[in-house]
Amino acid sequence: MKNKLQIIFISLMLILVFSSCRKWEDYYIHRQAGAWEIQKLEIFDLDSLTHDFNLVLAYDTPGVVELYDSNSDKYNYCYYSFNSGVKYHLFYIIETLCNVKNHCWWLKDNKMRSDFWEVDGGGAERHIFFSVKEINKNKQEWTYFTNGDTYGLSKNKIFITIKEVYTVERKKY
Amino acid sequence: MKKYFLISVFILAVSAVKPQISIYGGYNSLFSNYTTFNTFVDSYNAYQTDMLSKCGHSGFMGGYTAGVTYSAMVFLCDINYNQIFCTRTAKFQDGGSRRMDLKYNYIVTGIGIGKQFEKIGIWAVGYLNFGDIYLNSYYEFQDGSKDIGSTRQLNGCYVGMVAMKFMYGIKTSIKVVKNLNLLIYAGYMAKNSLGWKDDYSHFTLQDLSYGKMLDGRMDEIPTDYKKYWELGGTTYAYRTYTDKWNSTVGCDLGGFNLSIGIKWDIPGTKTE
Numbered sequence: 001m002k003n004k005l006q007i008i009f010i011s012l013m014l015i016l017v018f019s020s021c022r023k024w025e026d027y028y029i030h031r032q033a034g035a036w037e038i039q040k041l042e043i044f045d046l047d048s049l050t051h052d053f054n055l056v057l058a059y060d061t062p063g064v065v066e067l068y069d070s071n072s073d074k075y076n077y078c079y080y081s082f083n084s085g086v087k088y089h090l091f092y093i094i095e096t097l098c099n100v101k102n103h104c105w106w107l108k109d110n111k112m113r114s115d116f117w118e119v120d121g122g123g124a125e126r127h128i129f130f131s132v133k134e135i136n137k138n139k140q141e142w143t144y145f146t147n148g149d150t151y152g153l154s155k156n157k158i159f160i161t162i163k164e165v166y167t168v169e170r171k172k173y
Numbered sequence: 174m175k176k177y178f179l180i181s182v183f184i185l186a187v188s189a190v191k192p193q194i195s196i197y198g199g200y201n202s203l204f205s206n207y208t209t210f211n212t213f214v215d216s217y218n219a220y221q222t223d224m225l226s227k228c229g230h231s232g233f234m235g236g237y238t239a240g241v242t243y244s245a246m247v248f249l250c251d252i253n254y255n256q257i258f259c260t261r262t263a264k265f266q267d268g269g270s271r272r273m274d275l276k277y278n279y280i281v282t283g284i285g286i287g288k289q290f291e292k293i294g295i296w297a298v299g300y301l302n303f304g305d306i307y308l309n310s311y312y313e314f315q316d317g318s319k320d321i322g323s324t325r326q327l328n329g330c331y332v333g334m335v336a337m338k339f340m341y342g343i344k345t346s347i348k349v350v351k352n353l354n355l356l357i358y359a360g361y362m363a364k365n366s367l368g369w370k371d372d373y374s375h376f377t378l379q380d381l382s383y384g385k386m387l388d389g390r391m392d393e394i395p396t397d398y399k400k401y402w403e404l405g406g407t408t409y410a411y412r413t414y415t416d417k418w419n420s421t422v423g424c425d426l427g428g429f430n431l432s433i434g435i436k437w438d439i440p441g442t443k444t445e
Contacts, residue, residue, distance in 0.1 A: 012241075051268045051315045074383060107383070110330035112309055113321050115384055127384025129322035131311070145320040163318060 028108040029076055033069035036140075036168040038062050041089060046161040053163055062086040065168065067106055078106040078116060090128060090144050090164055094118050097126045108132075114142065130166075138170040192243035192250070193289070197356050199434015201238040203257050203277075207231035208364065209396055209422045210275070210308075214261070216398040221263070228263035231275060231426065235259070238432045240281070249285035249296045249344070254278075255304075255432075268315030271327065277426055279304025279335060285344060294346040294354075302340055302362070306333045306424050308378055308394070323390070326406070329380035331394060333424040336366040336376065346436055356436040364427030377421045394422040 041062045044053035063082035070076045080091055080102060094104050098118035108114045111134070117127040130142040144164045211230045218227040240253020258276040265271070279302045287296030308331040311321035321328050342360015349355055366376075380392045391406030396419065401409045413420035 046314075053314070053316055053318070109382060110309065112311065112319070113330055113382075115382060117384060125383060127323065127382070129382075129384065131319045131321045133319070143318055143320070145322055145324050147324050161324075163314075165318075 026071075026073065028110065029069055029073070032108045032114065033067050033076070034170045035064060035066045037064050037171050038166050038168050040165075040167040041086070042165045042167075044163040044165070046163070059083075059086050062089065064171075072107075073109070074105070074107050076106050077103065079103050090130075090166075091116070093128060094126060138172075140168050142166040142168060192245040193438055195242045195244070195354075195436050195438045196240070197242065197253075197434050197436035198237065198239040199356065199432055201236045201255050201257055201430075201432040203234045203362065203426075203428050203430050205231045205234050205426055205428040206364065207426045207428075209419070209425055210394075212396040213394055213398060213422050216396065218263070220399045220402065221265075223266045225264040225266055226262075228271065228273065229261045231259065231261070233259065234275070234277070238434060242436070244289055244294070244296075247286050247288055249287060249298065250283075251285065251298065251300070251344070252280070252282040254280055255302075270313045272311055272313050272319075274307075274309040276307040277304060277335075278307070281340065283340070287344075289346070292348045296344045298342055298344050298358075298360070300340040300360075301367075302335065302338050304335050306335060306378060306426055307331070308422075310394070323384065326390060326402070327394070329382070329392075331378040331380050331422075333376045333378040335424050335426075338366050338427065339363045340430065342430065352438040352440060354436040354438065356432075356434045358430070358432045360430050362427045362430045364425040366424070377417065377423045391421075396420055396422060 038059075039061055041059045042055060043057040045056050046053055061083075063080060063086060066079040068077040068079070082089055082091075091104065094116065095101060098104070098120045100118055104116050104118040106114065106116050112132055114130040114132050115127055116130070117125055120126050128144065130144050133141040133143070135141060142165070144166075146162045146164075148162070207230070214228050214230055218224065234257040236255065236257035238253050238255045240251060243250040256276065256278050258274065261273045261275065263271045281300045281302040283298055283300030285296035285298035287294065309321065310327050310329055310331065311319050312325050312328060313319050321330070340360055340362045342358055345357045347355045347357075377393050382392075391401065391410050393410070395401035395409055395413075397409075397413075404412065409420075
């Protein structure tokens with residue numbers, strides 16, 4: 001009895017120690033991978049007097065973002081598709097800078113942050129960070145901030161912060 | 174490599190005696206003195222002009238501990254997993270705030286010498302701990318939305334590795350009912366890792382993101398925020414390179430450690 005218990009506990013300890021050796025990047029990428037349907041995309045600008053965000057533009061179900069786990073901590077394939085009427089979205093920046101269409105790379109190294117990136121014509125990496133808020137396992141809010149009116153949409157031209165909020169849900173297919 | 178070494182020592186120690194096996198869990202706290210982080214905080218507070226409330230020092234951190242002990246004769250072998258965390262916030266006049274979530278995940282293993290009496294057991298213990306310190310730094314707007322992207326200099330997810338820190342203290346077990354005990358540990362956690370002044374004993378907190386270095390940002394947290402802001406990340410890193418351990422926030426988290434929990438003696442494991 002005693003020997004059995006000793007073996008069980010030593011095994012449990014070994015599992016605990018070795019599981020802690022797993023790279024966090026692998027953990028977060030595996031957890032984040034999937035087909036995410038964008039249920040809502042809202043674009044806000046910041047009022048410099050009240051410090052509140054004002055809604056400038058909103059789209060319902062504007063598109064889908066597919067995140068593939070390619071067993072890499074950096075080179076994971078991302079495919080995205082937006083409805084034809086949706087002109088303004090974050091990936092527009094990557095497309096403009098890097099001359100790509102509907103795809104880029106992605107990675108995730110932390111619960112709070114996700115990184116989409118691509119290489120531009122000059123060989124430089126262009127990274128865009130999302131702040132990630134987990135609502136539940138299959139529903140998240142991705143928020144992107146930019147210091148600059150990327151799309152020329154801001155009503156308040158004095159100020160220069162735009163916030164994009166993507167409410168996304170993982171599809172089970 | 175150190176993990177294999179520590180596990181081997183632990184298993185050898187366990188197999189050499191006929192122990193009482195116990196498992197335990199409880200609340201863990203650290204009254205921390207985190208010198209480089211506190212230096213950064215002081216310089217950050219001094220440089221900001223539009224603060225409503227200043228960012229605090231590392232100070233008290235709370236969390237949990239869970240582990241296994243083997244005790245026999247006068248010896249105690251112990252291995253446990255711990256997590257302690259705190260959030261420090263600076264509020265600004267525009268309604269926003271700079272938030273810094275600090276977390277230390279670590280594994281502890283070590284031995285003790287003492288005695289288990291009928292109702293009470295007391296051991297002087299010495300431990301080694303290793304793990305990772307995480308610091309998520311982000312800006313929170315008035316409406317609660319969080320920006321951890323590249324728009325602000327200090328935003329980032331920083332991580333630093335603790336190679337091997339020494340801990341020592343007193344562990345006390347007080348019998349409550351048959352196999353249940355109250356377990357109290359009080360001790361001190363060293364600030365720096367063991368070893369000479371080499372890279373392994375002086376890791377710094379780093380944002381390992383591939384995109385962090387764009388636009389001349391620094392992937393570490395400067396201890397002199399005014400100098401960093403005036404020089405820019407690249408120049409600051411270049412000019413302070415020879416004094417890296419004092420010019421960036423490192424892993425020198427340590428202080429008085431107190432944990433209180435419940436220990437369960439597994440029936441049938443004691444032979445004496």
